Amino acid sequence: MIESQMSSLSSYKIFKGFLAFLILFLPVPLVLVSVGVGYLKIPPGEVLKVVQSKLTGEVSEDLKTYEAVIFNIRLPRILLAFLVGATLAVSGAVMQSMFRNPLVEPYILGISSGAAFGASLALGLGITFLTGVQTLAFVFGISSIFLAYVMAKTRGEVPVVNLVLAGIIVTALFSALTSLIKFFVDPHNLAAIVYWIMGSFSHAKWDQLLAVTPMILFPLLLIFAMGWRLNVLSLGEEEAKALGVKVNRDQLVFLSLATFSTSSAVSVSGIIGWVGLLVPHIVRLAFSSDNRVMMPLCASLGGSFMVLADNIARTAFSFELPISVLTTILGAPVFMFLVRRRARRVWS
Amino acid sequence: MVLEVKGLRFAYRGELKFVLDGIEMKLNDGEILVLLGPNGCGKTTLLKCINRLLKPIEGAVLVEDRNLIEMNERDIAKTIAYVPQHQKLPFPYKVLEFVLLGRAPHIGLFSAPRARDYEIAIEALKLLGIENLADRFYTELSGGERQLVLIARALASEAKILLLDEPTAHLDFKNTHRVLGTLRKIIKERGLSAIITLHDPNLAQRYGDKVAVVQNGRIFKYGLPKEIIDSELIKIVYGIEAFVLNFDNLRVVVPK
Ligand SMILES: Nc1ncnc2c1ncn2[C@@H]1O[C@H](COP(=O)(O)OP(=O)(O)O)[C@@H](O)[C@H]1O
Numbered sequence A: 001m002i003e004s005q006m007s008s009l010s011s012y013k014i015f016k017g018f019l020a021f022l023i024l025f026l027p028v029p030l031v032l033v034s035v036g037v038g039y040l041k042i043p044p045g046e047v048l049k050v051v052q053s054k055l056t057g058e059v060s061e062d063l064k065t066y067e068a069v070i071f072n073i074r075l076p077r078i079l080l081a082f083l084v085g086a087t088l089a090v091s092g093a094v095m096q097s098m099f100r101n102p103l104v105e106p107y108i109l110g111i112s113s114g115a116a117f118g119a120s121l122a123l124g125l126g127i128t129f130l131t132g133v134q135t136l137a138f139v140f141g142i143s144s145i146f147l148a149y150v151m152a153k154t155r156g157e158v159p160v161v162n163l164v165l166a167g168i169i170v171t172a173l174f175s176a177l178t179s180l181i182k183f184f185v186d187p188h189n190l191a192a193i194v195y196w197i198m199g200s201f202s203h204a205k206w207d208q209l210l211a212v213t214p215m216i217l218f219p220l221l222l223i224f225a226m227g228w229r230l231n232v233l234s235l236g237e238e239e240a241k242a243l244g245v246k247v248n249r250d251q252l253v254f255l256s257l258a259t260f261s262t263s264s265a266v267s268v269s270g271i272i273g274w275v276g277l278l279v280p281h282i283v284r285l286a287f288s289s290d291n292r293v294m295m296p297l298c299a300s301l302g303g304s305f306m307v308l309a310d311n312i313a314r315t316a317f318s319f320e321l322p323i324s325v326l327t328t329i330l331g332a333p334v335f336m337f338l339v340r341r342r343a344r345r346v347w348s
Numbered sequence B: 001m002v003l004e005v006k007g008l009r010f011a012y013r014g015e016l017k018f019v020l021d022g023i024e025m026k027l028n029d030g031e032i033l034v035l036l037g038p039n040g041c042g043k044t045t046l047l048k049c050i051n052r053l054l055k056p057i058e059g060a061v062l063v064e065d066r067n068l069i070e071m072n073e074r075d076i077a078k079t080i081a082y083v084p085q086h087q088k089l090p091f092p093y094k095v096l097e098f099v100l101l102g103r104a105p106h107i108g109l110f111s112a113p114r115a116r117d118y119e120i121a122i123e124a125l126k127l128l129g130i131e132n133l134a135d136r137f138y139t140e141l142s143g144g145e146r147q148l149v150l151i152a153r154a155l156a157s158e159a160k161i162l163l164l165d166e167p168t169a170h171l172d173f174k175n176t177h178r179v180l181g182t183l184r185k186i187i188k189e190r191g192l193s194a195i196i197t198l199h200d201p202n203l204a205q206r207y208g209d210k211v212a213v214v215q216n217g218r219i220f221k222y223g224l225p226k227e228i229i230d231s232e233l234i235k236i237v238y239g240i241e242a243f244v245l246n247f248d249n250l251r252v253v254v255p256k
């Protein structure tokens, strides 16, 4: 009896491991298929041919159009979507561990709208170079989470309800401030702001991608490397401290990294909500709450999710859908489900 | 003597009243000291001041003649393990993963537990006789099992001094004795020392080597259980009349 249980247990583990492996490598086939999706359809076989001939050097005449579409237009966009999705999912997971609360993520905590305000301010002031936009996005992103945290903290604790409400207030505040900017800027800059806030990858270019990649990748790698410490922090301030952790310093480190990468993402993609909620939840449910396992899976799944959503956004209709519309439609029900399931235990 | 508290005073921020107002206390090597006292008398506060979760306003805590003030968080955590009253875990960790977190004082920011840390965590589970729980989710355990897992986590840190805050608060009769009995056995076998807060004078005299009673921010009585637990003490501390009955070597406190 016990033996059969044991063997079923281990085969279950093997199955899970296999699934995790699949998710980690999902991005490769997904990108190969995605570059073929769009107004000009390119079958996967042709995509492979283009990639192969590109690698070996010479691209034949009949593949030139495909090559241009794949490498100049679609690939940067797809890679950017992947990076943004990965960073939003990982940042969401980081914040959930830090605040001991599966209901928070950058969008709900107001980081996205803070960063968006910063970026709008930059655009409104006529700052168009990426580092300028990113810097202001980061400054206001970190201010907004700081504001939400201070507002929510009572008697040394940060209750769930307070945090979510504080997030709503911060989001409202920064949205209002962003509207104010829209009101005052000249029409040329206004168009740029409005278009950008809606969230889209349609302007992705190689130079933009290259500029933003280190800003996103570097914090993510650091977070991966510190995954286990995040487990300790998720025990709460007091217990982590009793376990010898410099809690305030570590919290600052993790929050800065997550906010930095999120703000960088927001400054190229606009506000995209709910990914940070949806993806970690799935990973936690299907695999583990251990952040060492979670982080890479969140990155892979979050990125893939965003690439998929963007595929739909750019092909479903004759016009482009704002990608945030799609992520909200998918993410909000999950939030609802989580809230309902936890309603009695956490919110009372 | 492993631990000594001298003239400790503490007040919560913004409060005028000193919760602890001149605590003098010592813990001898290999000994279990039980803290008794009514709700709100400051037992939890005292434990937290001892391992510097709270910062005393005055006074000193000496561990093997080193002043805690001069030690950093990690060194304190390597010396003193703290078992909180309850752990509300927001995420479903496996028991082994959870016990591993006790290794935190030994593991740096960019490191993760190695094979040796896993061995120590499993050893701690074995000591408590709950290695069969290793693969279960902490969030799905019973109250008694959770308490044992929390103790295992404290043991995994390899600290020599344990602080336990009401480890039996939510346990039934059997689990209360299982947890305290196991705890006492391990403390004696391993040469550890412990301060445990309890609510029941009967448990205090059964499992404690010494008893200290907290009242008005001070240690009101300190000594061997059989010397200090009597009807007069129960009357003063809990405000009720009680018999202290003697059977053979067993003393029992029963309210009148
Ligand atoms: N965070 C806090 N802020 C202010 N007062 C507190 C706080 N925690 C506890 N107290 C007060 O300190 C006193 C001692 O509390 P505590 O140490 O928890 O007592 P015990 O553990 O003996 O029940 C109580 O009067 C309690 O109301």
Ligand SMILES: [Mg+2]
Pocket: B043, B044, B045, B165, B166
């Ligand atoms: Mg208490």
